Amino acid sequence: MEKKITPTSKTQKRNEMIKSAFDIFYKNGFHATGVDTIIDGTGISKRTLYKHFLSKEGLIIATLNYYHETRYKEIAGYIEKAVVENPVDKVLMIFDLLIKLVDAGNVNGCFAMNAKTEYAHKAAEIEAVCDLHINKLEMLVEKYLFEANITDSKAIATQVIMLFEGSILRSKAIQSSAPIKLAKKAAKVICSQS
Amino acid sequence: MEKKITPTSKTQKRNEMIKSAFDIFYKNGFHATGVDTIIDGTGISKRTLYKHFLSKEGLIIATLNYYHETRYKEIAGYIEKAVVENPVDKVLMIFDLLIKLVDAGNVNGCFAMNAKTEYAHKAAEIEAVCDLHINKLEMLVEKYLFEANITDSKAIATQVIMLFEGSILRSKAIQSSAPIKLAKKAAKVICSQS
DNA sequence: ATTTATGTAAACTATTCTGTTTACTTCTTG
DNA sequence: CAAGAAGTAAACAGAATAGTTTACATAAAT
Numbered sequence: 093m094e095k096k097i098t099p100t101s102k103t104q105k106r107n108e109m110i111k112s113a114f115d116i117f118y119k120n121g122f123h124a125t126g127v128d129t130i131i132d133g134t135g136i137s138k139r140t141l142y143k144h145f146l147s148k149e150g151l152i153i154a155t156l157n158y159y160h161e162t163r164y165k166e167i168a169g170y171i172e173k174a175v176v177e178n179p180v181d182k183v184l185m186i187f188d189l190l191i192k193l194v195d196a197g198n199v200n201g202c203f204a205m206n207a208k209t210e211y212a213h214k215a216a217e218i219e220a221v222c223d224l225h226i227n228k229l230e231m232l233v234e235k236y237l238f239e240a241n242i243t244d245s246k247a248i249a250t251q252v253i254m255l256f257e258g259s260i261l262r263s264k265a266i267q268s269s270a271p272i273k274l275a276k277k278a279a280k281v282i283c284s285q286s
Numbered sequence: 287m288e289k290k291i292t293p294t295s296k297t298q299k300r301n302e303m304i305k306s307a308f309d310i311f312y313k314n315g316f317h318a319t320g321v322d323t324i325i326d327g328t329g330i331s332k333r334t335l336y337k338h339f340l341s342k343e344g345l346i347i348a349t350l351n352y353y354h355e356t357r358y359k360e361i362a363g364y365i366e367k368a369v370v371e372n373p374v375d376k377v378l379m380i381f382d383l384l385i386k387l388v389d390a391g392n393v394n395g396c397f398a399m400n401a402k403t404e405y406a407h408k409a410a411e412i413e414a415v416c417d418l419h420i421n422k423l424e425m426l427v428e429k430y431l432f433e434a435n436i437t438d439s440k441a442i443a444t445q446v447i448m449l450f451e452g453s454i455l456r457s458k459a460i461q462s463s464a465p466i467k468l469a470k471k472a473a474k475v476i477c478s479q480s
Numbered sequence: 481a482t483t484t485a486t487g488t489a490a491a492c493t494a495t496t497c498t499g500t501t502t503a504c505t506t507c508t509t510g
Numbered sequence: 511c512a513a514g515a516a517g518t519a520a521a522c523a524g525a526a527t528a529g530t531t532t533a534c535a536t537a538a539a540t
Binding site: 119121124201206210214250254255257258261266271274281285 | 313315317318394395399400402403404406407408416417420441444445447448449450451452453455456458459460465468469471472475476479
């Protein structure tokens with residue numbers, strides 16, 4: 093009774109839907125985007141969408157997981173591969189990556205924070221994925237700060253992440269990556285002083 | 287033909303509506319809140335609402351202006367009245383005020399940033415008020431940094447504001463004012479190093 | 481070959497949304 | 511008192527919303 097599933101089928105359509113939904117939610121917001129809008133772009137039918145996801149909220153959670161997995165891996169991969177003398181330099185590299193993403197026009201705020209803003213105190217599952225994203229980023233930063241023998245690596249990591257998230261907001265407001273460069277400088281000072 | 291308007295009339299109902307709308311928008315979000323929800327709490331009719339505001343968007347802009355005026359005055363007043371030796375201490379006081387507000391349960395993110403998130407690239411007028419709020423806060427901080435003879439007061443002000451906004455997000459995520467205390471420490475280091 | 485899984489297309493339900501309109505009320509002011 | 515401004519209440523219009531259902535197509539596996 094073993095079902096031989098071709099590698100593409102089953103998950104392929106699902107992934108298509110998630111990517112398409114992610115793009116539109118990211119640009120348009122969640123409440124402002126109807127499910128009809130999401131399927132319009134793709135050749136996907138509404139029925140298929142609701143076969144794969146219980147509800148619009150289920151689809152949103154899937155896009156959040158997609159965002160977290162790809163973005164976290166991107167960041168972690170970017171700084172892990174670097175060869176530096178001081179692990180603090182790896183932490184500062186998260187700002188370099190962000191600058192590149194913003195300059196490429198691929199950022200419209202932090203997708204996780206956008207979701208958190210729209211669903212605060214309303215959808216616990218959505219909030220949980222957002223929190224996970226930030227916490228994992230913070231733990232990644234903390235790891236390298238710990239390696240650099242920084243005391244209070246946990247507290248410094250929180251400070252760095254707050255600068256990181258704050259710079260995303262500021263760069264969105266003025267449509268420029270300049271604030272991120274300033275945030276990197278500030279992060280450097282904070283890490284050096286510890 | 288002079289209309290003798292009692293101080294309360296005319297503007298009173300309008301202000302009532304703005305305050306009521308602000309409370310609900312702040313808690314519930316903008317797209318997630320219908321105009322019916324806003325008038326339900328008050329004894330205000332929908333007709334009156336649309337007499338005073340052209341549209342829901344007009345009401346949102348009014349709530350944003352209300353937020354900016356009250357919050358900015360609150361912050362500016364709080365730090366201006368303080369007697370300190372170093373103007374940098376006034377800058378750091380914005381974090382103290384934020385801690386108080388968060389601990390009192392009066393914060394659900396930055397109202398201006400919440401609006402910016404929901405209406406990015408959609409409603410220029412809404413975005414403009416949000417930008418104004420952040421810019422005026424930044425200029426206030428810059429003023430005191432300049433007084434303290436800090437070189438690059440503009441850049442440091444941006445860094446402080448990014449920490450400020452980032453700490454609002456982080457405090458919302460973990461439902462605690464602890465991140466704001468960390469942000470204050472970080473701001474102190476940044477200002478001292480300049 | 482036929483069953484099963486997976487898909488599209490589109491009509492449909494039922495609710496909610498913004499905004500308008502009609503009819504009535506209240507209060508102030510000349 | 512009469513006129514007019516400002517209000518409430520509620521029905522209404524028209525579009526958009528989330529989600530369901532019916533009918534049909536395709537492709538692979540037993």
